[in-house]
Amino acid sequence: MTAATERKEYPISMRLPEADVAMIDRAASLRGRSRTDFVRDAAVRAAEEVVMENRLIRMTPEGFAGFMEVLSRPALPVPEMVELAKRPAPWEPGYIAKR
Template sequence: MPASPKIATRAVNLRIREDVRDLIDHAASTQSKTRSEFMIDAARRAAEDTLLDQTFIRVDPETYDRFVEVLDRPPGGEAYERLMSAPRPWKD
């Protein structure tokens, strides 16, 4: 069986307040990860979320017009009425 190719890694140096480092260490230990593993996982997830939020969707003019029409329509229907009549926990 052939060996897996080595993936190059590069160092990233960060200056961080001690209290934040301690918080990260504590969180990492609860997941049985090293500080580096925890920080890399968190940074990767944040990067993916940021890029996914920037997704551009191209549609033809007719589809866009239909989309805007649906958004501009006032809400209604049984589910909406149920939602609007539900008790509001922030009100007495």
């Protein structure tokens, strides 16, 4: 008698409108991926985001007080961000694309 092997992959079946499939296929093609790979990666990425958004962070009262103290400090300018904010946006006059 053979031992039962643990299943490593599970099929998922979906019914989608033609327009959705066409959009997925176009995006997958632009990434050089198969539809299956593209949908799997997108679904896993979305699932990870939801899990991380709902993750509970625990800390001691002292740790929380320290965290709040750091958040309460005045923000320091980041020179690169200041420079970036001063540049005109691509749709604004004066924009010059850097190559």
